[in-house]
Amino acid sequence: MDESRLRELVPEVIGVLVRRGADFASAEDAVQEALVKALGTWPADPPRDAKGWLVTVAWRRYLDLFRSDRARQDREVALDLEPSPGPVPAVDDTLRLYFQCAHPSLTASSAVALTLRAVGGLTTRQIADAYLVPESTMAQRISRAKRRIAEVPLDQPGGLPTVLRVLYLIYNEGHSGEVDLAAEAIRVTRQLAAVTDDPEVAGLLALMLLHHARRAARTDPAGRLVPLAEQDRSRWDTALIAEGVEILQAALARNQLGEYQAQAAIAALHADARRVEETDWVQIVEWYDELVALTGSPVARLNRAVAVGEADGPQAGLAALAAVDPGLPRHTAALAYLYEKAGRLAEAADLYAAAARAASNVAERDHLTRQAARLRQVTSG
């Protein structure tokens, strides 16, 4: 069974129910239940019309939910029990769904969860597995998110910047258990790019593709983190790189630069270098200048300082880093890296050890500990 196709249908079917008059929250619940049923029965007994099946089952479930609610309220409602098939989902419907699910009034974790279920077509269990929380916890998170957005006035629909931030979060974080979250983030971003020509959406898609291209090289067979400079570039996916670059170039040609296009441009410059020594660091620094100008982000400043260290030498890098907030995550790691490049190995070892203590995940912690150990070996002679 093509789970990808099934997931694509979920937002479409929600759209059909909503256009028939169902409220979003109940429609989404009903479609989720139809999805779980489909996953159970389709492998043995696939329907001829997948979308029709989902619409029928979801609509019946919605009516059950609505009727039991009606019975309590005891009022007349004009509801078509056997409605004719609706028109093809409007582009607007899909876009509106993204805006609703990634609404600024929601916390990041709520928006991620709701987007993955209603837009991504994942089950609650799959999302819970991806974020390592119990299924009931994730179900509650999503129900509360829907109650929250039901309270939002209609004139505050939300917008693309929040949607892009949520999609980027899905791509970047989340543990891939049975579902490959990075691949789902890409799929859902492609879907968004198909219904809007905003160049930042294209920029985000390009960024994801260019990063995804390096995935196989990012960890070694022992599961250790491999930094960019040491990656085996023959393991990079050249087709994904080519696609990412093409999408990025089309976006840049629109002359509406944004943060995701700038980040994608940096990723493209890395992808362009067949060997790390061929990296065009000078151009990368220029793109970081753009990124910092666009966002003022301290993290962008920190990454820029490291790039300056490569383009203009470690002293220049250290000078740039001195202007960055030392409390930032990875600041000590960046300092350690530049000290090593500057030949101050004993100090770099101490800094790597300190950076390891400040690491927020085990892979980085172990990597930084290894760097400290490596340098201590060199300095102890």
Next chain:
Amino acid sequence: MAKYLLLKHYRGAPAAANDVPMDRWTPEEIDAHVAYMQDFATRLGESGEYVDGQALAPEGAWVRSDGEGRPPVTDGPFAETKDLIAGWMIIDVDSWDRAVELAGELSAAPGAGGKPIHEWLEVRPFLGAAPVCH
């Protein structure tokens, strides 16, 4: 079956036999240690005894309520002289003896010089649910 918590400490445990900090090992010794730990968790997964494992950052704070209508009080960073948990593994095993056996294995993870660390691990039984018939 009963659940046990195996607790690793940054400090507060009696000193391990092979007590060198990890950043002073060789990179190969670090790799051997990490491989041992991953191997251990994998074997426990296969034996059906693994429940959970987590590593903790060394930072954090003590927090308590300061009374109604007031924000909680925090007290940090942690004092250098006090006990500090580094992480845990939760196992679900047939007996206390099995929990002790597994803790012993974990404690023998290799460290500096490739020699076993013989770290002290704290082993604590979970309080479980009451049985149905009582």
